[in-house]
Amino acid sequence: MGNKFKGSAEIIPVDKAIGKVLAHDITEIRPGNFKGAAFKKGHILGEQDIPHLRRLGKEHLFVLDLGPGELHEDEAALRLVKAFAGSGIHYDDSPSEGKISLRSAHKGLLKVNVQALMEINLVPGISCASRHNNGIVEKDEIVAATRAIPLIIEERFVQTAVHTAKSAGGIFSVRELTQPDTGLVITGNEVYHGLIEDKFAPLIRKKLQTYGCRLRETLFTPDDKGKIRDAITGFLEEGLGLILVAGGMSVDPDDVSRMAISEAGAEDVVYGTPVLPGAMFLYGHLGKVPVLGLPACVLYYHTTIFDLLLPRVLAGEKITRVDLAAMAHGGLCLNCDECRYPRCSFGK
Numbered sequence: 463m464g465n466k467f468k469g470s471a472e473i474i475p476v477d478k479a480i481g482k483v484l485a486h487d488i489t490e491i492r493p494g495n496f497k498g499a500a501f502k503k504g505h506i507l508g509e510q511d512i513p514h515l516r517r518l519g520k521e522h523l524f525v526l527d528l529g530p531g532e533l534h535e536d537e538a539a540l541r542l543v544k545a546f547a548g549s550g551i552h553y554d555d556s557p558s559e560g561k562i563s564l565r566s567a568h569k570g571l572l573k574v575n576v577q578a579l580m581e582i583n584l585v586p587g588i589s590c591a592s593r594h595n596n597g598i599v600e601k602d603e604i605v606a607a608t609r610a611i612p613l614i615i616e617e618r619f620v621q622t623a624v625h626t627a628k629s630a631g632g633i634f635s636v637r638e639l640t641q642p643d644t645g646l647v648i649t650g651n652e653v654y655h656g657l658i659e660d661k662f663a664p665l666i667r668k669k670l671q672t673y674g675c676r677l678r679e680t681l682f683t684p685d686d687k688g689k690i691r692d693a694i695t696g697f698l699e700e701g702l703g704l705i706l707v708a709g710g711m712s713v714d715p716d717d718v719s720r721m722a723i724s725e726a727g728a729e730d731v732v733y734g735t736p737v738l739p740g741a742m743f744l745y746g747h748l749g750k751v752p753v754l755g756l757p758a759c760v761l762y763y764h765t766t767i768f769d770l771l772l773p774r775v776l777a778g779e780k781i782t783r784v785d786l787a788a789m790a791h792g793g794l795c796l797n798c799d800e801c802r803y804p805r806c807s808f809g810k
Contacts, residue, residue, distance in 0.1 A: 473522050476515050482525035483534055483614070490518055504535055504559060504613050509525045531617045535560025538610035538620045543585035545624040546582075546590065546608060548573075561609035566599040570636040571777040574606075578630035585623045587615045592634065594810045598773055599636060608636050637777040642703025644670055647693045649710040649719050654684040661761055662708040669769070673776055678702060685710060692736040698726075698748055704775070704792025711742040711757040720744050720755055728753050732783050736790035737809075740767025745781040763802040767793075770809040 463736050474482070477507075483506055486762075490500035500518060503513065507525070508794050515523070528534065533541075539557040543564060547553060552567045566572070569756075574595040582590055592606035599605055602714065610620070646666055652658045660682070667677040683689040690707065697705050710719030711733075720733055728746030733755070735743050744755030752775045770789065771781060792810045 472527065473524055476512055476521055476523055477521050479515075479525055480509050480521070482507050482527060485524045485526050488515070488518060488520065504532060506536075511699065519795050526614060528614060532614050533610070533617050533620055535610040535613050535615060538615050538617075539608060541620050541624055542588065542590070542608050542610070542627075545627035546606070546633040548635030550638070551605070551632075551634050557609075559609070560611070560613070561607060563604045564606040564608070564634055565601050566601055566605055566636045568601050568636060568638060570599065570638045571756060571773050572599045572605050573635045573637060574596045575630045575633050578626055578633050581626050582623045582633070585619050585626075587611050588623045590633070596770075596774060596809070597804065605636070639673055639773060639776040639778070640703065640778065641674040641676075643676050643701075644704040644706060645693075645697030645700070645702040646677055646680045647690060647697075647705070647707045647719075648680060648682050649685060649690055649707065651684045653709075654682050662756075665761065666706060666708065666756075667770065673773065675704070675776070685718055685719040687722045687725065690719055691725045693721065694748075694753065695727040698751060703751060705739070705748070705751060705753040707744075707753065708754055708756045708760070709758060711744060711755050723753055724756055726753070730780065731780070732781065732786060735767055735786045735793070737767040737770065737786075737793035739763045739795060740770075740793075743767045743771070744777075745771070745786075762794030763795065763797065765795060765803040765808060769803065 484501055484503060487499040487503050491497045507746055536557040539560045539562045540555060543553050543562045547564055550567045550570060551564050553562055553564050572593060574592050578596055579590060579592060582588055587610055589611055590606060590608040646663060648662050653660045663680050670677050681693045683693055694705055707719050707723060710717040719731040723744065723746055724731055726748065728748055729745065731746035733744045735741055739759035742757035746753050756768055760766050774781065792807055795808045
């Protein structure tokens with residue numbers, strides 16, 4: 463068996479137990495005050511423990527003796543967590559029963575190297591579970607936990623997991639979010655001429671405020687490619703750090719927003735996604751400034767592709783066609799009567 467250990471179990475005198483691994487819990491009872499484990503299974507006995515054990519009436523102990531190439535579960539957990547933690551991650555270096563939790567050092571976007579995480583969990587005796595990739599986490603939230611499953615684990619298995627994690631540059635990280643001043647272009651003849659009331663601006667403002675971003679300016683344009691293009695370039699000249707273009711993203715002849723975005727000089731433009739709602743979303747960038755084309759579904763659904771990608775854009779990611787294709791799995795919103803996002807499967 464892969465995680466069978468070579469170390470032997472034996473009964474030894476207490477004064478010979480220093481450095482040995484306790485093979486069972488030792489219970490302490492203080493009438494009226496305490497009843498529980500004074501020493502837990504897996505505890506590595508130190509010189510300071512001997513007087514306490516004798517007060518508990520222990521003269522002999524059942525211990526495990528580590529063999530060559532073997533690690534205690536706590537030592538294994540420490541090696542693992544050091545390799546798993548990337549930037550924006552911290553952890554307590556006092557494992558319990560071979561388990562350590564990883565926490566976010568600040569609020570931000572959790573990044574998980576999913577492929578490397580799967581490879582690590584294929585290593586015998588290693589367990590690591592995490593929250594979903596690309597989720598927003600608050601400061602000091604648990605984002606993952608790892609442990610060595612057996613009390614004594616072969617060092618070579620730990621080394622394999624550590625090598626995988628280091629080769630990946632760490633498994634977990636939390637990226638801080640930027641808070642750019644934002645410009646919003648709202649397109650459409652019906653809104654521009656006052657035939658219907660605009661509902662985009664208050665909705666977008668609220669979504670941006672969730673991340674501390676300010677909607678600094680809103681412009682209304684007709685379905686005119688040149689006017690939309692000029693509004694975008696005007697925002698760029700004003701130094702705004704994020705540009706949103708709402709409406710005009712379908713294949714209707716009057717919907718010219720995506721052509722205007724391209725004419726404004728947007729690079730690496732990707733249009734269309736396998737996420738519903740959000741099929742006609744557009745991403746591009748003007749130098750370092752992201753520009754997002756928002757389809758009408760953003761108005762009518764509580765959660766859309768915009769909610770999934772906005773945090774990633776604020777974290778500095780450039781969205782590619784491959785990124786969007788990967789969102790197909792989990793990209794179908796169930797349109798529940800009461801939206802529970804992000805505590806649901808959408809975008810996961």
